Amino acid sequence: MTATHELPTNVNQTSEGGQELTSADVIAAGERLRELGAVLRLSENDAILAEREQVPDDETMIINMGPQHPSTHGVLRLMLELQGETVLRCKPIIGYLHTGMERTGEELSYLQGPTNVTRMDYAAPLFTELAFSLTVEKLLDIEVPERAIWIRMLMTEMNRISSHLLFMATNGMDLGAVSMMLYGWREREEALRFLQEVTGLRMNHNYIRPGGVAADLPDGWRDGVLRLLDMLPGRLAEYDTLLNQQPIFRERLQGVGAINADECLALGVTGPILRSTGYDWDLRRDMPYLAFDQVDFDVVVGSYGDCFDRYAIRLAEIHESMKIVRQCLEKMPKGDYRIQDKKVTPPPRARIDESMEALIHHFKIFTEGFKVPEGEAYVAIESPRGELGCYIVSDGSSNPYRMHVRAPSFVNLQTLPHLMHGSLVADAVAIISSVDPILGEVDR
Amino acid sequence: MFGGDPLLSGHVDLAVVLIVILKVVAVFAFLLVATMLMIWFERKVVSDFQNRVGPNTAGPFGILQTLADGIKFFFKEDLIPDRAERRVFILAPLLTVVPAFLLFTIVPFGGDFSNGHDGSVEIFGHTTYLQLADPAIGILFALAMSSIAVYGVMLAGWSSGSKYPLIGSVRASAQMVSYEAALGLSVCAVVLTTGTLSTHGIVMAQAGSGWGGFIPHWNLIAAGFVPFVVFLLASQAELNRPPFDLVEAEQELVGSYHTEYSSIRFALFFVAEFMNSVTMAAIIVTLFLGGPAGPVLLGPGWLWGVIWFLLKMTAFLFLFVWVRSTVPRVRYDQLMDLGWKVLIPLSLGWLLLLATFWVARDQHWNGFITVAIGAVVGLTGYGLLKASIATSKARRLEGVVD
Numbered sequence: 051m052t053a054t055h056e057l058p059t060n061v062n063q064t065s066e067g068g069q070e071l072t073s074a075d076v077i078a079a080g081e082r083l084r085e086l087g088a089v090l091r092l093s094e095n096d097a098i099l100a101e102r103e104q105v106p107d108d109e110t111m112i113i114n115m116g117p118q119h120p121s122t123h124g125v126l127r128l129m130l131e132l133q134g135e136t137v138l139r140c141k142p143i144i145g146y147l148h149t150g151m152e153r154t155g156e157e158l159s160y161l162q163g164p165t166n167v168t169r170m171d172y173a174a175p176l177f178t179e180l181a182f183s184l185t186v187e188k189l190l191d192i193e194v195p196e197r198a199i200w201i202r203m204l205m206t207e208m209n210r211i212s213s214h215l216l217f218m219a220t221n222g223m224d225l226g227a228v229s230m231m232l233y234g235w236r237e238r239e240e241a242l243r244f245l246q247e248v249t250g251l252r253m254n255h256n257y258i259r260p261g262g263v264a265a266d267l268p269d270g271w272r273d274g275v276l277r278l279l280d281m282l283p284g285r286l287a288e289y290d291t292l293l294n295q296q297p298i299f300r301e302r303l304q305g306v307g308a309i310n311a312d313e314c315l316a317l318g319v320t321g322p323i324l325r326s327t328g329y330d331w332d333l334r335r336d337m338p339y340l341a342f343d344q345v346d347f348d349v350v351v352g353s354y355g356d357c358f359d360r361y362a363i364r365l366a367e368i369h370e371s372m373k374i375v376r377q378c379l380e381k382m383p384k385g386d387y388r389i390q391d392k393k394v395t396p397p398p399r400a401r402i403d404e405s406m407e408a409l410i411h412h413f414k415i416f417t418e419g420f421k422v423p424e425g426e427a428y429v430a431i432e433s434p435r436g437e438l439g440c441y442i443v444s445d446g447s448s449n450p451y452r453m454h455v456r457a458p459s460f461v462n463l464q465t466l467p468h469l470m471h472g473s474l475v476a477d478a479v480a481i482i483s484s485v486d487p488i489l490g491e492v493d494r
Numbered sequence: 495m496f497g498g499d500p501l502l503s504g505h506v507d508l509a510v511v512l513i514v515i516l517k518v519v520a521v522f523a524f525l526l527v528a529t530m531l532m533i534w535f536e537r538k539v540v541s542d543f544q545n546r547v548g549p550n551t552a553g554p555f556g557i558l559q560t561l562a563d564g565i566k567f568f569f570k571e572d573l574i575p576d577r578a579e580r581r582v583f584i585l586a587p588l589l590t591v592v593p594a595f596l597l598f599t600i601v602p603f604g605g606d607f608s609n610g611h612d613g614s615v616e617i618f619g620h621t622t623y624l625q626l627a628d629p630a631i632g633i634l635f636a637l638a639m640s641s642i643a644v645y646g647v648m649l650a651g652w653s654s655g656s657k658y659p660l661i662g663s664v665r666a667s668a669q670m671v672s673y674e675a676a677l678g679l680s681v682c683a684v685v686l687t688t689g690t691l692s693t694h695g696i697v698m699a700q701a702g703s704g705w706g707g708f709i710p711h712w713n714l715i716a717a718g719f720v721p722f723v724v725f726l727l728a729s730q731a732e733l734n735r736p737p738f739d740l741v742e743a744e745q746e747l748v749g750s751y752h753t754e755y756s757s758i759r760f761a762l763f764f765v766a767e768f769m770n771s772v773t774m775a776a777i778i779v780t781l782f783l784g785g786p787a788g789p790v791l792l793g794p795g796w797l798w799g800v801i802w803f804l805l806k807m808t809a810f811l812f813l814f815v816w817v818r819s820t821v822p823r824v825r826y827d828q829l830m831d832l833g834w835k836v837l838i839p840l841s842l843g844w845l846l847l848l849a850t851f852w853v854a855r856d857q858h859w860n861g862f863i864t865v866a867i868g869a870v871v872g873l874t875g876y877g878l879l880k881a882s883i884a885t886s887k888a889r890r891l892e893g894v895v896d
Binding site for chain 2: 223475
């Protein structure tokens with residue numbers, strides 16, 4: 051045997067080689083423009099400017115930020131070219147949290163699916179579960195009961211609150227306001243406590259499943275919601291005092307990392323980043339799913355598209371989510387929390403003891419799962435980070451032929467080179483924070 | 495040449511030498527204990543601000559936590575990176591710690607300054623001040639020592655042979671050097687008001703029953719609030735404390751200059767930082783709040799000096815911690831703007847105004863006209879500065895100058 055260390059062919063075919071940022075004079079022009087953050091086609095004037103920006107190589111420093119860095123939100127890795135403190139080029143490198151979740155999804159039955167997808171966006175796990183379940187339901191062509199729809203709305207809005215609170219915490223920490231981090235975590239913990247009361251887990255709930263939700267709301271759930279709704283306004287007012295009225299905080303965020311609506315659309319950016327530019331787009335209102343057409347809430351938009359707008363929008367969205375949660379409390383209908391279709395949902399535990407048929411259904415669902423008709427479907431929802439879509443191709447068997455998740459964090463990450471170009475290192479940290487990527491969702 | 499301390503003015507015998515050694519040991523021990531308590535105090539107060547418990551296992555209220563950490567640091571593996579400049583790398587932490595110790599030598603920490611007393615005490619039949627040394631150049635020595643401490647940080651970053659520390663060290667040199675100017679100018683205002691460089695003299699000038707019998711003669715009021723505010727802000731930048739802790743900037747530069755340090759060398763940086771906090775609080779108290787001067791209520795007078803000194807110092811240390819747990823970090827360019835465009839012109843202008851008043855008082859000029867002219871000149875200067883900043887910004891935006 052010869053001791054060659056050739057890589058397997060499939061690695062050779064797919065490998066993109068070392069991902070390092072190379073010096074400016076050896077890379078192709080297109081690559082360089084990407085790293086500079088050019089989004090739209092450059093005008094002649096801009097092209098001349100970009101050309102003029104070419105600085106001698108010995109004046110710049112290429113620095114590696116991440117994957118182990120306190121403010122890259124997990125394992126995001128950025129290669130930055132700095133001139134002094136100014137960021138000239140930026141190259142985000144991802145894949146450090148890649149665990150092949152989409153591929154795993156093809157091996158799991160539709161019933162097991164939510165367990166898998168819930169681990170993608172670990173700060174807002176219910177949203178991926180919801181997107182997956184809605185897609186499967188679309189393929190099955192079933193209607194879930196009213197109560198299940200409203201429970202889903204209640205839970206996802208609660209999850210949106212907890213996710214935005216997490217943003218408040220990390221955004222504060224990235225700017226050096228360490229106390230804010232703990233305040234944010236504190237409130238998030240309250241929100242998670244409610245999620246735990248309902249689903250049994252703080253995160254990775256596996257609660258929203260095809261056909262409904264895993265369990266009905268427990269006794270006293272209203273008290274849990276009301277406790278949070280009573281507590282949050284006061285705490286959010288504290289944030290307002292601590293951050294919004296703090297000149298250093300405003301100086302750090304206002305005018306930093308600005309982007310306009312055209313650039314957002316060219317990059318496929320959605321969520322608070324798109325809304326911060328003043329582009330009025332929220333899937334909950336514009337392409338209603340669940341029962342969002344029956345609740346009253348505002349879509350908050352910004353005007354400058356800078357980091358401060360993105361922060362302010364998220365803060366305002368917490369208020370809007372609370373509004374929706376309050377309406378869920380009032381309008382929560384009675385009835386089943388999951389569809390009574392024996393082919394999709396397992397029979398209640400009590401039925402198994404008395405009915406042979408129930409036992410068989412139970413056994414079949416948990417061993418081979420339920421079959422989904424051939425076809426493909428895509429359903430998108432508004433996650434805290436933007437348009438979260440799930441695309442499933444079914445070949446008629448009990449697990450997906452192909453599952454793809456359109457992760458907003460992944461798409462939004464594209465903005466980093468554009469937002470960072472010409473800003474300072476400290477701004478770079480603020481910008482990563484305001485894009486609010488969740489790396490589990492980016493790498494899937 | 496030994497300054498104003500009456501201990502050294504006469505014949506120097508063995509007893510005098512012993513007293514000096516005693517004072518050295520006392521100050522050294524005080525600084526170490528104060529630093530230890532300061533670290534504990536900061537952690538405890540910050541955790542209170544943040545709804546946490548903070549250190550609570552080592553000793554009562556976790557007060558021995560710092561000691562435990564220190565012991566642990568001694569037993570940690572000491573790593574020196576291959577690409578580090580070995581000698582400088584080893585020297586740098588010492589360069590930050592030694593000035594931190596020396597800085598405290600000129601601080602008066604006790605003595606009775608009430609009712610015309612000059613703060614001296616009797617030890618073994620010798621009269622002396624409760625401060626380690628009282629050189630005639632007093633406060634200049636403090637400025638010199640805090641400047642030397644910059645070298646420690648700068649060299650640490652440079653010698654690490656790593657990129658993040660390098661950025662940090664560039665930041666450190668720029669930041670500390672520019673805030674040194676504001677610091678020096680606000681000290682000038684104090685020196686102008688009190689007419690002496692000696693720290694003992696500065697305290698003496700602020701002692702006494704005060705205006706109307708109860709408003710103390712503190713420089714805080716006598717020099718106008720401006721130098722105090724400037725000094726307080728600049729000292730925070732000089733100490734690398736939040737919101738001006740850009741040199742460390744955990745979230746940006748991952749600790750920067752001490753990234754590559756480990757074991758006790760790493761700890762030395764922290765000891766120096768907290769020791770500097772303690773010393774800077776002491777110097778602020780000396781310069782602006784009359785140091786140990788204060789009324790004697792009961793018992794020995796010198797002890798009340800120590801008590802007043804510690805109380806005032808603790809108030810400032812609490813303020814430091816409060817600020818740290820509240821405000822976010824400023825950005826590099828904002829820091830430079832604040833230093834060069836606000837603090838330095840402000841303290842310079844105030845110094846000139848103060849000087850005008852003193853000259854006017856000596857020459858018996860008309861007070862009203864002096865104030866009017868001073869205000870007009872000040873406003874003109876402010877306007878010119880504003881205009882020049884606006885022009886340079888406009889030109890930069892046009893791309894005329896890079």
